[in-house]
Amino acid sequence: xxxxxxxxRGELLAEKEALEGRFREICSKRFxxxxxxxxxxxAQLDLSNEMMDVxxxxxxxxxxxxxxxxxxxxxxxxxxxxxxxxxxxxxxxDDMIIYGNSSLxxxxxxxxxxxxxxxxxxxxxxxQENVKFLCPVPGYDRHFRITEYFGIEMINxxxxxTGPDMDLVEKYVNGDPSVKGIWCVPKYSNPxxxxxxxxxxxxxxxxxxxxEDFRIFxxxxxxxxxxxxxxxxxxxxxxxxxxxxxxGHPDIVYKFISTSKVSFPGSxxxxxxxxxxxxxxxEHHLTVQTIGHDKLNQLRHxxxxxxxxxxxxxxxxxxxxxxxxxxxxxxxxxxxxxxLGIASWTEPRGGYFISLDTLDGCARKVVAKxxxxxxxLTPAGAAFPYGKDPRDRNIRIxxxxxxxxxxxxxxxxxxxxxxxxxxxxxxxxxx
Amino acid sequence: xxxxxxxxRGELLAEKEALEGRFREICSKRFxxxxxxxxxxxAQLDLSNEMMDVxxxxxxxxxxxxxxxxxxxxxxxxxxxxxxxxxxxxxxxDDMIIYGNSSLxxxxxxxxxxxxxxxxxxxxxxxQENVKFLCPVPGYDRHFRITEYFGIEMINxxxxxTGPDMDLVEKYVNGDPSVKGIWCVPKYSNPxxxxxxxxxxxxxxxxxxxxEDFRIFxxxxxxxxxxxxxxxxxxxxxxxxxxxxxxGHPDIVYKFISTSKVSFPGSxxxxxxxxxxxxxxxEHHLTVQTIGHDKLNQLRHxxxxxxxxxxxxxxxxxxxxxxxxxxxxxxxxxxxxxxLGIASWTEPRGGYFISLDTLDGCARKVVAKxxxxxxxLTPAGAAFPYGKDPRDRNIRIxxxxxxxxxxxxxxxxxxxxxxxxxxxxxxxxxx
Numbered sequence: 001x002x003x004x005x006x007x008x009r010g011e012l013l014a015e016k017e018a019l020e021g022r023f024r025e026i027c028s029k030r031f032x033x034x035x036x037x038x039x040x041x042x043a044q045l046d047l048s049n050e051m052m053d054v055x056x057x058x059x060x061x062x063x064x065x066x067x068x069x070x071x072x073x074x075x076x077x078x079x080x081x082x083x084x085x086x087x088x089x090x091x092x093x094d095d096m097i098i099y100g101n102s103s104l105x106x107x108x109x110x111x112x113x114x115x116x117x118x119x120x121x122x123x124x125x126x127x128q129e130n131v132k133f134l135c136p137v138p139g140y141d142r143h144f145r146i147t148e149y150f151g152i153e154m155i156n157x158x159x160x161x162t163g164p165d166m167d168l169v170e171k172y173v174n175g176d177p178s179v180k181g182i183w184c185v186p187k188y189s190n191p192x193x194x195x196x197x198x199x200x201x202x203x204x205x206x207x208x209x210x211x212e213d214f215r216i217f218x219x220x221x222x223x224x225x226x227x228x229x230x231x232x233x234x235x236x237x238x239x240x241x242x243x244x245x246x247x248g249h250p251d252i253v254y255k256f257i258s259t260s261k262v263s264f265p266g267s268x269x270x271x272x273x274x275x276x277x278x279x280x281x282x283e284h285h286l287t288v289q290t291i292g293h294d295k296l297n298q299l300r301h302x303x304x305x306x307x308x309x310x311x312x313x314x315x316x317x318x319x320x321x322x323x324x325x326x327x328x329x330x331x332x333x334x335x336x337x338x339x340l341g342i343a344s345w346t347e348p349r350g351g352y353f354i355s356l357d358t359l360d361g362c363a364r365k366v367v368a369k370x371x372x373x374x375x376x377l378t379p380a381g382a383a384f385p386y387g388k389d390p391r392d393r394n395i396r397i398x399x400x401x402x403x404x405x406x407x408x409x410x411x412x413x414x415x416x417x418x419x420x421x422x423x424x425x426x427x428x429x430x431x
Numbered sequence: 432x433x434x435x436x437x438x439x440r441g442e443l444l445a446e447k448e449a450l451e452g453r454f455r456e457i458c459s460k461r462f463x464x465x466x467x468x469x470x471x472x473x474a475q476l477d478l479s480n481e482m483m484d485v486x487x488x489x490x491x492x493x494x495x496x497x498x499x500x501x502x503x504x505x506x507x508x509x510x511x512x513x514x515x516x517x518x519x520x521x522x523x524x525d526d527m528i529i530y531g532n533s534s535l536x537x538x539x540x541x542x543x544x545x546x547x548x549x550x551x552x553x554x555x556x557x558x559q560e561n562v563k564f565l566c567p568v569p570g571y572d573r574h575f576r577i578t579e580y581f582g583i584e585m586i587n588x589x590x591x592x593t594g595p596d597m598d599l600v601e602k603y604v605n606g607d608p609s610v611k612g613i614w615c616v617p618k619y620s621n622p623x624x625x626x627x628x629x630x631x632x633x634x635x636x637x638x639x640x641x642x643e644d645f646r647i648f649x650x651x652x653x654x655x656x657x658x659x660x661x662x663x664x665x666x667x668x669x670x671x672x673x674x675x676x677x678x679g680h681p682d683i684v685y686k687f688i689s690t691s692k693v694s695f696p697g698s699x700x701x702x703x704x705x706x707x708x709x710x711x712x713x714e715h716h717l718t719v720q721t722i723g724h725d726k727l728n729q730l731r732h733x734x735x736x737x738x739x740x741x742x743x744x745x746x747x748x749x750x751x752x753x754x755x756x757x758x759x760x761x762x763x764x765x766x767x768x769x770x771l772g773i774a775s776w777t778e779p780r781g782g783y784f785i786s787l788d789t790l791d792g793c794a795r796k797v798v799a800k801x802x803x804x805x806x807x808l809t810p811a812g813a814a815f816p817y818g819k820d821p822r823d824r825n826i827r828i829x830x831x832x833x834x835x836x837x838x839x840x841x842x843x844x845x846x847x848x849x850x851x852x853x854x855x856x857x858x859x860x861x862x
Binding site: 037038039042048049050052055056057058059061068069070071072074096100101102103105108112113116117142145146149150182198201260265266267279285288289290291292294295296297300 | 471473479480481483484487488490492499500501502503504510531532533535536539540543546547548558576577578580581625691695697698719720721722723724725726727728787789803850
């Protein structure tokens with residue numbers, strides 16, 4: 001197949017007519033599919049159903065130190081949950097706080113506390129003149145909404161396969177005291193599925209921030225979320241807390257994890273790992289905010305998974321369900337768009353998303369076009385601060401929720417939309 | 432028995448010697464009991480154990496609208512949970528948001544959001560000159576810690592059996608635009624067990640606050656927590672939302688409830704009820720903060736309780752366990768201190784606490800004395816803003832957690848301590 005850019009006007013018009021015929025045919029079937037969020041599928045949820053059996057009315061509800069998990073008490077998590085989540089996050093259990101079901105909520109609260117009370121005794125962000133965050137783009141929309149909500153200025157940092165542009169990150173963080181944080185999804189990043197290289201992580205750990213209250217917001221959401229069992233097919237991420245400690249900057253990072261995509265998205269465990277100094281600072285807030293989180297759910301997770309080896313086995317079952325979906329998407333994109341010169345995309349080995357770049361100025365139109373045929377994608381621009389993709393080209397594909405037959409149809413709609421919008425661009429003389 | 436104030440020095444010394452002998456005897460037994468918090472007892476927790484059976488791996492995990500409770504989604508609660516909690520709170524289910532396990536966390540977040548973003552478009556509290564809260568005293572220490580944490584000035588308002596001094600409340604709220612809130616535990620109040628009278632509730636609803644962003648923080652923590660089944664032995668509280676609406680001030684109240692002392696203290700449901708305008712304002716925050724709360728736990732509560740009648744029956748089982756404990760405390764206080772003129776106390780018909788007033792200047796000493804004999808009480812002063820009881824006389828008794836034999840010993844220790852500290856006061860020529 002020829003590149004679209006090399007086609008004559010006549011060839012483009014012929015191609016357009018054929019594609020439009022097929023597109024109308026699909027529209028007539030009134031297909032409906034919401035692919036806007038990274039939701040696990042029903043088959044994946046079923047993998048954890050037996051977690052509902054591990055506690056029953058005859059259970060022993062005490063944690064290993066004898067605390068009754070049904071009652072009040074224990075602000076930072078029962079010891080066995082800290083061990084399990086510590087293993088998942090590759091940190092010392094004493095370097096963690098276990099929260100409720102939402103790591104997003106922990107991040108929001110961390111920003112909120114910094115805004116109202118300041119980090120470790122520093123002036124609250126709400127009382128500082130300028131507060132800025134670095135935002136590797138494309139990135140996770142819900143991160144950006146938190147900083148936008150608090151009126152924090154967001155600065156785009158380009159992403160590559162090895163992570164954010166570290167020259168820029170160093171320039172901003174080490175040079176500008178109003179830069180207070182950076183949002184990172186360091187492994188199987190949202191939406192590209194990139195994993196930060198060892199060099200990138202070491203450069204993060206070696207940062208010498210101009211602001212004492214600068215923190216890396218390290219959202220390790222997909223730490224064990226591989227698509228392949230073979231070790232050589234799995235991405236590896238250096239553990240950031242240890243690197244920061246080794247570099248003499250133990251306090252510059254907050255690390256977030258959750259089991260939202262391990263057990264249940266609505267009813268998992270979320271946790272924060274950080275230096276003792278940071279944890280003390282945060283517990284000082286937390287003790288005013290709540291008496292404690294749901295310890296029965298902590299117990300349920302610990303008794304269901306038992307240990308990290310079982311959790312890895314469990315993740316391998318998730319991968320069995322997810323892998324064919326990712327391969328369907330990337331395989332079809334390769335077959336259908338590979339030679340046309342109108343799109344590029346990532347081929348992740350883990351995580352929940354595929355990032356697709358169209359020709360500049362086409363993403364919004366592609367998303368709108370797909371919606372006409374009943375396929376709801378993440379809004380174009382969502383992966384950028386303020387919802388603004390400067391090149392209007394990025395589309396986040398979330399293949400996890402649909403079944404394979406649904407996904408087959410959805411990908412066809414997406415590809416038809418990309419082709420049709422691109423042809424129109426060429427016909428109008430763009431690119 | 433004579434009043435201590437009428438005893439001669441000789442009589443007081445003789446009494447003291449006898450009491451000290453008994454006190455030393457108890458100390459020698461190295462009894463240990465923590466009565467500092469209002470924790471349900473193990474027997475009470477056991478009442479809800481079967482809630483652990485209602486969801487298992489074969490369950491149907493959809494809510495009544497077909498939403499899978501295991502997955503992401505639904506910010507403000509599944510409809511059946513809103514109905515159940517609405518019934519518990521006597522409000523329209525549409526006037527509620529269901530949260531996670533902690534109503535304290537909802538209150539903290541409500542204050543935090545008001546501080547960072549302002550209520551319904553008003554200037555954020557953090558950017559206003561003076562922000563004040565009214566604090567009926569004695570009251571709930573954790574309420575006061577929230578406002579203290581945000582640097583909000585707290586003003587003591589005396590409590591009586593009918594509720595806070597409403598003349599003062601009206602003067603402050605209607606006259607001072609820097610007064611932004613009042614902490615209320617309107618039913619079976621913490622620590623007195625008082626219930627606001629109908630007149631008090633109507634006067635609350637009729638408030639015409641000088642500040643547009645004034646809100647009543649109505650913590651209805653003990654709404655269905657009666658000690659007696661007989662209706663004539665139960666306190667009645669007017670429903671505040673309806674009263675405020677009727678008075679033309681639908682927006683002046685946030686109402687909080689939870690099942691912490693219905694199901695499990697660590698794993699219950701908490702909820703906020705308020706006007707639609709307030710709920711919209713809060714959902715605007717909430718949607719940035721989290722994707723949603725634990726819907727499986729909502730489903731668990733709904734399937735366990737089924738309806739409000741069952742929840743009342745359940746509460747009656749709690750009462751069976753709690754009632755003898757309250758009666759043991761009040762009965763012993765009456766028998767031992769009734770004629771001595773050195774203490775007064777409340778005799779609640781519900782809730783979790785009994786409030787004891789010693790002679791002025793004695794509370795700290797009594798708490799310290801009890802600790803010597805192994806009985807840990809709530810710190811004296813805790814029920815007042817900044818931990819300062821101006822008369823140093825109030826002690827909160829939490830009879831729920833100990834077994835009856837433990838409680839018998841603890842009350843003996845408390846009474847001995849009150850007597851010994853009071854005798855010392857008279858011997859030193861005080862009062």
